[in-house]
Amino acid sequence: MPTPVNVAVIYYSATGTIATIAAAIAEDAKQAGAEVRLRKVTELAPQAAIDAKPAWAANAKATAGIGTATPDDLVWADAVIFGSPTRFGNVAAQLKQFLDTLGRLWQAGRLADKVYSGFTSTSTAHGGQESTLLALYNTIHHFGGILVAPGYTDPSKFVDGNPYGTSHVAGQGELPVGEQTLTAARVQAERVVKFARALKAGLAAEN
Numbered sequence: 001m002p003t004p005v006n007v008a009v010i011y012y013s014a015t016g017t018i019a020t021i022a023a024a025i026a027e028d029a030k031q032a033g034a035e036v037r038l039r040k041v042t043e044l045a046p047q048a049a050i051d052a053k054p055a056w057a058a059n060a061k062a063t064a065g066i067g068t069a070t071p072d073d074l075v076w077a078d079a080v081i082f083g084s085p086t087r088f089g090n091v092a093a094q095l096k097q098f099l100d101t102l103g104r105l106w107q108a109g110r111l112a113d114k115v116y117s118g119f120t121s122t123s124t125a126h127g128g129q130e131s132t133l134l135a136l137y138n139t140i141h142h143f144g145g146i147l148v149a150p151g152y153t154d155p156s157k158f159v160d161g162n163p164y165g166t167s168h169v170a171g172q173g174e175l176p177v178g179e180q181t182l183t184a185a186r187v188q189a190e191r192v193v194k195f196a197r198a199l200k201a202g203l204a205a206e207n
Contacts, residue, residue: 003201005193007034008073011083012041012094016059017121017170018083019066020177021185025081025119025166028189034196037076039069041098055173069098071105079115079148079196081189082136086120089128090135099139112144113203115196117188119166133164148195154187156180 007029013019019040026038040063043050050056074080084095091099105111118136122129133149140147151163159180160167166184168177 002033003197003204005034005079005197005200006037006077007079007081007189007193007196008037008039008069008077009081009083010039010041010069010073010095010098011119012043012085012092012098013059013063013083014045014085014092015053015055015170015173016062017168017173017177018085018119019059019063021119021121021166021168021181022083024177024182024185025083025189028186029081029193032190032193034079034193037073038066039073040066041069041094044094044097071102074102074105074114075110077114078200079117079192080145081117081119081192083119084132084136086122086128086132089131091132095136106143109144113199114143114145115148115192115199116140116143116145117148117150117165117192119185119188121168121170123169123171125169127169129162129167130164133167137164146195146199148192150184150188150191153191156183156187160184 009026011022026036029036084092118133120132166188168181
């Protein structure tokens with residue numbers, strides 16, 4: 001029997017692009033045999049700002065049934081896949097705020113020796129996809145986590161061209177998530193599950 005693997009997909013999404021990718025990655029991880037928790041982080045923006053942008057309000061309504069991420073989700077997980085849109089080439093404040101609540105778990109060593117990976121979206125082709133993922137991965141190094149990026153390990157990665165993680169160019173919302181991004185999501189999810197399973201089995205055997 002394969003080693004059971006728990007995967008937490010934790011994300012922030014304003015207008016829905018990251019929510020769509022998160023749902024795809026969660027489903028792909030399930031198909032790869034993992035137990036999955038799909039969680040969004042707490043919204044920090046005022047309701048007036050959300051209501052002023054129809055796509056933002058629509059996404060908030062569409063994802064109302066998705067659970068809110070808690071530190072326990074990381075304790076439970078063998079692998080964590082974080083998602084965030086780019087904000088000036090960096091992680092969105094909402095996801096960063098969640099990461100900043102994890103100090104006690106980090107100090108206790110509860111975030112180490114897990115697999116981590118990330119995904120993102122931008123409005124433009126050079127809008128900070130790589131810098132956002134690299135910024136996110138700085139946190140993983142501090143956790144003592146095992147970073148599993150997709151790399152160029154599948155022929156499809158030479159098409160989407162991002163070895164750091166799944167990414168999508170959304171424009172101003174007129175460029176929906178398509179087959180190229182969904183393929184990248186599948187490749188990343190399967191790779192995360194594969195190495196989380198191998199790591200967990202190896203550590204169990206060692207102990």
